[in-house]
Amino acid sequence: MLDTSHTFSADGPLRILVGCETSGVMRRAMAARGHDVWSCDLLPAEDGSNRHLTGDIRDYLPLGWDMLAVMHPPCTRLCNSGVRWLHEPPKSPPADATAQERAD
Numbered sequence: 001m002l003d004t005s006h007t008f009s010a011d012g013p014l015r016i017l018v019g020c021e022t023s024g025v026m027r028r029a030m031a032a033r034g035h036d037v038w039s040c041d042l043l044p045a046e047d048g049s050n051r052h053l054t055g056d057i058r059d060y061l062p063l064g065w066d067m068l069a070v071m072h073p074p075c076t077r078l079c080n081s082g083v084r085w086l087h088e089p090p091k092s093p094p095a096d097a098t099a100q101e102r103a104d
Helices: 025-031 099-103
Strands: 015-019 036-041 052-054 069-071
Touching: 015 025, 025 036
Parallel strands: 015 036, 015 069, 036 052
Antiparallel strands: none
């Protein structure tokens, strides 16, 4: 169960939220170093962990995380690899395109 009463201590482990993660790789790496780590994504954890929150990360941000929040959304919206389509749009939108992107 997620304990929301945590207070920060510079001497102890951090309470860390890893957002936009389903693999659990970052969560496990930080937990191995002794931290209280939770992952969060719209999708369930691929490893079935009970240290994963399923839902919108913004709903969990106010729950008292310490000095570190790691978030890495899917790079389909962040990377520069599709820059070639800025002047010539693709003939068909990608499978994960939003309704607005499909209309454009």
